[in-house]
Amino acid sequence: MSTSHIRIEGLRKTFPAPRGGVAVTVFDQVWFGIEKGEFVCLIGHSGCGKTTLLNILAGLDESSGGGIVVNGKEITGPSLDRAVIFQHHALLPWLTVMGNVAFAVRSRHSGWDNAKVRAHCQKYIDLVHLTGSEMKKPSQLSGGMKQRVGIARALAIEPDILLMDEPFSALDALTRGSLQDELVSICAATQQTSFMITHDIDEAILLADKIVLMSNGPEARVCEIVENTLPKGRTRKDMHRHPHYYPMRNHLLEFLVNRANSFKTELSDPGYDPMHPPVTRPGVGQPAARPIDAPGDPLPEAKTAGR
Ligand SMILES: Nc1ncnc2c1ncn2[C@@H]1O[C@H](COP(=O)(O)OP(=O)(O)OP(=O)(O)O)[C@@H](O)[C@H]1O
Incomplete structure (x- = not known):
């Protein structure tokens, strides 16, 4: 059994249909964990249930199945934690x-x-x-x-955990960038456990230790957990120079453009277990991309971000 600080265990949410139609299961069998001090981003297309999941985690909505355990206790409602x-x-x-x-x-x-x-x-x-x-x-x-x-x-x-639902999406690009920088330094200083929904791939690469990818709804699942292979201390100004930046970015983009929709075929793969979604580390073990500020230098080795 997972020993994560926060455990999302087999979560399901079904909304009843208005006027007696067919009920819709937005997501089902959602499993993942969040460690203490970790920054986790959730990415998925509109309608896959990201806000619903965050609301359940906040205690503002109830699940239809499964549960969420924080610090060993199942959550049953809102809390100042x-x-x-x-x-x-x-x-x-x-x-x-x-x-x-x-x-x-x-x-x-x-x-x-x-x-x-x-x-x-x-x-x-x-x-x-x-x-x-x-x-x-x-x-x-x-x-x-x-x-x-x-x-x-x-x-x-x-709070024990900071939950953010696209907190910067209504802001202009400059303001968004400076608030992202502030959040990076606050989280580095306070080791705040954080969970954020975003549609912005670069925001996820900048902020997240781990990015949870959700397939399209209805019946969305966690397709994959992507570990951020860029080193801590990265900034908006320099992260694109790291050899793992483009492998990370391309992996997330490929998911949003193609795999989020076609994931139902991957679901039938006998190797897929919703309790243990695959974990990927883009860039690790792949030939390194050339950093764009050093055109004449030899290619750096793709380093394993030793965890
Ligand atoms: N109270 C509700 N009653 C019925 N259906 C609902 C309710 N709340 C959400 N839904 C449906 O659940 C699905 C998921 O909604 P949710 O807002 O969680 O998606 P999302 O992934 O956060 O989308 P977006 O990225 O557009 O914010 C949608 O199809 C939505 O219409």
């Missing part, structure tokens, strides 16, 4: 930046006095670079700043 950052910031419009973060902190630490709450909130407001904007209301903030408040609010309750 699992904070969610949504695609749209979901801030309370009548409260300031400080007020929004403090609202969450007070729900976690009802016994703390105002000074302690403020000091704690300030630490996370500073962490997301909103120092000086504490007294602004959401209507006075840009989209990126609002999303930063959402991140500060989620981190300030010091």
Whole structure:
């Protein structure tokens, strides 16, 4: 049996059909684990059930079969141990930046006095670079700043796991890039266990230790778990130079363009076991690609990212 910190075990979700039609099983037999301190991304086409899975993990929805075990206990509802950052910031419009973060902190630490709450909130407001904007209301903030408040609010309750549903998809490319950089440094500093849905392959390669690939619905499954073979400490500016970048990128793209849809044929392969989806490490053991900044250099060896 898996000993992962978070275990998704045989999860199934069926939605009843409206007005007596045929019920739809969005996904079934979904199994994977998330280790403590790990950053896991979930990739799959629209409608395969990513948000539904995240909602079940958050305790905001119920599964129709299977379960999720966190720290050895099956989850049965929402908990402050699992904070969610949504695609749209979901801030309370009548409260300031400080007020929004403090609202969450007070729900976690009802016994703390105002000074302690403020000091704690300030630490996370500073962490997301909103120092000086504490007294602004959401209507006075840009989209990126609002999303930063959402991140500060989620981190300030010091959750066991941070759940993110395409948190940067509504932002322009520049803002998205700078928030991705901030998330990289925050997660590196705090070792925050994180689970994120994204449609952005480069975002997944930058952030994730492990990328879970889901086939198209209905009855979506986990096709594969892709281990990120780029070294930790990678940045948006340099990751494309690493010899494993294009093998990783091409593998994920090939999945989205072809395999996500045709996976039902792979399902019948006797070697496929939904309890133990195949684990791949793109680039490892393959001839190395030439890094693009060193046209004259000899090709580097494809290194095994020794785990
Ligand atoms: N409350 C509901 N009742 C009935 N069907 C639902 C409900 N919520 C979601 N669905 C259906 O479940 C399927 C999966 O929805 P979900 O939002 O989880 O997909 P997704 O992979 O997150 O999609 P996207 O990438 O577009 O956000 C969809 O077909 C959707 O219509």
